[in-house]
Amino acid sequence: MNKETIEIKFTDRSNVKSKLRKLQFDDYKTFQLTLNAFYIFTQIKKQPLSIISSIKSNKKIELFDHQILAALKVKNDFGGSAFLADEVGLGKTIEAGIILKEFLITGLAKSVLILTPPSLVYQWQDELLTKFSLDFIKQFDDDRFKDAGSHDLLIMSHSSAVFPNHKNLLKNRNWDVVIVDEAHSMKNSETKKHQLLKELPRKFTIFISATPIQNNLGELYNLIELLRPGIFGTLEQFKNKYTEDNQMRKLNTFFRDELQKILSQIIIRTTRQEVKKYIKFTDRIPYTKILTPSDNERKLYDEITEKVRENYTSGYSILHLMIIQRLISSSTDSSKIALYKMKQSKLISEDEYDHLYSLAKSIENDTKALELLKTIKEKTDSKFLIFTEFLSTQKYLLNFLEKNGFSVTIFNGKMNLIERNESVMRFKDNTKILISTSAGGEGQNFQFCNNVVNYDLPWNPMKVEQRVGRVHRIGQKNDVFIYNYVYKDTIDYYILELLYTKIKLFSMTLGDLDLLFEDITDEKSGLSLFKEYISSKNEIEAKNKFSALGENWNYKKEELNNAINKFNQEVFRNFKLSSLEKKIDWN
């Protein structure tokens, strides 16, 4: 141990020697430009934060003092590694972006790995590209991805990083910076994620989480061990010194100052209270319309649902059945697609198809669409961002709203980057309404709009949050209204009841949701809710099951909230960890 060797290199990247040998000479101007460039490069490195002017003049970023101060602190006082633990909504990603850009520009870093929950991978890639001109490769859904060891700027989900093939490649190279978003998920030292981080060779580590611990101080110990190994000694020593009970839930107040001193060299935590003088936080106001469908809509839904229930145990692919159920919950036009799929897979006969299709055709307009129209007409000066899961529903709504005299733009995952940007610009500058599929909306920011419509409801709580998160973020000047339209006694109705009434989803943030649903992946959550619904003999049983599920989730949420509040009260109370604590003159 304690190797003290220095690697000495004599590089000649641009083949200067070869040019000399071949007597190939450049003009004096080129020569001067090169020397000038290196002179500037040397000067840049001496600055506390060399990119300060470019960041402050970046019109794509709404920048706040605490973010710049945090970046300055990490680079100059923390030695490049830190735990960014600002409260929710204060732009921790921007802080990390500034740090990254600075490290890359000044040569402190060449390789960066970002580990994030799957739901945030796209957002990270998009924000770093659009706001910082940093082009990261993401591990899935990116044609440029080769393998986990081949890219210098890579984003991976926590869960993918621990796959054996990825893990080995990640461990076999030296990373300059490793960023871990929602780092609280590394709190358990027994997990593969934690183990991976323990073994990942790196110079600088940035942890990001608004909730560093949820249950006990042992979690904080485990996280800090990954950032500054050994700083608290062994877990036993930490427990004996800083906590008063076996569960490590109570802080030993006698050593509070000492703990604060150590944490203040590692953690930066700015609170909403501290920045409220320059950031306006807006509210989310949900409006849920429980509608009674027309007779034919009811009949169509019930008859198709009955067919799905009948086939639940008869060997049909559960995913196929779920897609059918989701299609009939979206719109009449998407129900027609569902019927076609059912006929193709022999779930219904030709006769049944003809009967149900003519029933669908008899529905002139969706009750939901008519209700939506009323809402839009009431708000003459506002823009609306309408989400649907399906292209067929998107097309239907486009025609319906245009026929009613509104200017509408669409946005979906089938569009290329240029088309997407054009859509966003059209919505921003010209049209009142944007209809987006969930896939299309990922990573886009629409702070200039403050009405979100869930025309159909994703069955995954994370997706609901991602939709709302497009408009409710730093930069939103108004309260955000969230409109939900569902028919009574349908699966969407039960899910909405569960998410909205029971766990008050719309008042939760992505960080909270990650904590509550950390074991639930995209597919799993929708599927498990669908199974609960479709395995019920009738709507009453379904209603009871969802009610019980709601109790469970609510209990889990309350437990979590209590633990977090208690921690914040006990541990962070009176701690001065804010970036604003130390004023630096960076002008």
Place this chain on the structure above:
Amino acid sequence: MTGIENKVFELVLGYFSKINAKIIENNGLFTIVIPNEYEKLFGSELKITFDKKIFDQQECELMTPGSSTFYKIIKSCIDFGPATITKINSTTKVNDVLRFYFYIIFESVRTNTKLFVVDVDMKTRNIMNLDDIKLESINNETIELNIQSDSIDDYYISAIEHVEKLMKPEINEFKKLILNLKQNELDNINEEYKTRKSEIQKKSVIIQQKPNSSNSLNELILENESIKNDMRKAYDLLDSKYSITVDFALIAAAIIV
């Protein structure tokens, strides 16, 4: 403008002039019409400024470290790696000199860089000290040089031997800084594992005093192995984190006649 802002100004406009871009200035706002072969890099037209006030009022890009266009320019200039012929702006006659420009990069958890110039007398191969001379451009085509290809390597070796020798104190200083940082972390880790090992030892004494303790003892042996394993990993990580590289990068050369 400050010194660095002046340099940025010179570099950006110098670069665009070199690639034959059309530069139109209007009260501090520069419109740059990019030639076809560079459109992939910059697009067909750029609007740039060096003045924050103009940037605040108009749609344009501020040229400053961190800006996307400035980054592309500085990167292109760094990649030129020019070799050139110049002359001394003086009447004092010296032998022809080969001047090497090194960019010395110290890399670890801290980073440092230094520009360094070494002059080699092309006749005697001795290191010279022409620090205070001013260079001037010269028409390359009028110069006839008689340089043996092999001798370039000899000049280069003389130069790097010299620069390496001169930089030794700075390398040692940098090494000391990094090793101090490493030692702080190492002390923490050593202390933690020392305590964990002594906890195991205490447990083993207690277990051995009890009858039928073989299972517990086996568990303890496994725990001990796991601690050793963890410690090895922690040391490896520390070695990689605090590894030091010093690169004497050759970035340009000038033959001074």
